[in-house]
Amino acid sequence: MRRSFMGREFAAVLGIVLLCCCDPLVTQFDDLESAVLYTARHAPYVKSAPDSITVMTWNIRFAAGRQTPWFGDSCGDRVLLTEAEVMTTLQKLAVKINEIDPDLLLLQEVDVRSKRTAYVDEVQWLLDHTALNYAAYASSWQAQFIPSDGLGRMDMGNAILSRWPIAEHERIQLPKRGDQDALTRYFYLQRCLLKIRVALPGHDDFYVLNIHVDAFSTDDTKRKHIERFKQELDKLQAEQALFIAGGDFNMLPPGSDSTDFCLEDRCPDESFHHPGDVPLHKEGSHYTPEKTWLQPMYDAYAPDIPLLSYQADQKRCFTHCTDRTAFWDRKIDYLFTNTEWLPHSTVTHQDYLDLSDHVPVSSRWRVPE
DSSP states (O other), rough: OSSSSSSSSHHHHHHHHHHOOOOSOOOOOSSSSEEEEEEEOOOOOOOOSSEEEEEEEEEEEEGGGHHHHHHHHOOOOBOOOOOHHHHHHHHHEEEEEEEHHOOOOEEEEOOOSSGGGGTHHHHHHHHHHHOOOEEEEEEEEEEEEGGGGGOOOEEEEEEESSOOOEEEEEEEOOOOOOOOOOOHHHSSSEEEEEEEOOBBTBSSSEEEEEOOOOOOOOOSSHHHHHHHHHHHHHHHHHHTTTEEEEOOOOOTTTOOOOBHHHHHHHOOOOOOOOOOSSSSTTTTTBOOOGGTTTTHHHHHSSEOOHHHHHHHSOGGOOOBOOTTTSSBBBBEEEEEEESSSSOOOOETTTOOSSSOOOEEEEEEEEEOO
């Protein structure tokens, strides 16, 4: 995140607390676990097998909206949201989701009974207020107590919402950051890959995978995340299974015109790129060392937007911006498949200006015969 989640004043006290506590403050996940399943409270209506289905991915910023100056990612000082603020944004999110009407919805940064979002279960709420019927959730940040700035109880992760029942559901642990001290790493996010098998009529081998790659690591953690992601896809490909995979990759497509956003993303009291600046680059804004890390994904599988189309008109593909007042300035959200998308069906919904610091991407997937 943009600010440390571990102030120095907590370090000595927490060291003692961690030694004395019987129960861990932070959930430590196994490499492979079952995800949490949800069912909508309304009577499920399951579509028969269609010729094509709409798939959408969206980082919803835990229903904080785009304009909330949250302390962790936008040079702000807000830590806790009111229930009214959360519900207002969730209602707007549901309206947009229902307008696009996806059959499969991949969400990142979804809160489940977290203090910062007034303990609302956002997965269940969105499931109950959209036309989707089933969901799986995998936590990437689960703790009884996060000490930074009063965050308190936290449970945030990835979710996949589906019209059809979910037959299998796995949470796959991703490598932890290697550029943090042990105490910070203990309280930090534990990124994961959510993998489900959807009971799509006529297809017993259809999988959907959702990832949220680390945002602020300064080592090769992001590369390890995308490599682990591709390993899982390659395994499905070898098994001749069908899949759709996507999420927030926190990486730029190869051939991007701009790969350094330190100056665009800096806060008023920060300085980068000048002699003596430590660090020289802002965490999460310097993509230059990573500019080829997504090439293997493009080489192996079909992206939502072909690479040549992106490179020819990059601005229309942008999905994210850290500046709450600026237009979208980079693409970091993706969909991939090992079959095909309907030609020209991908939409980057850049007109959704106020609901998150990301916009959704949707596309039509051709159901194989």
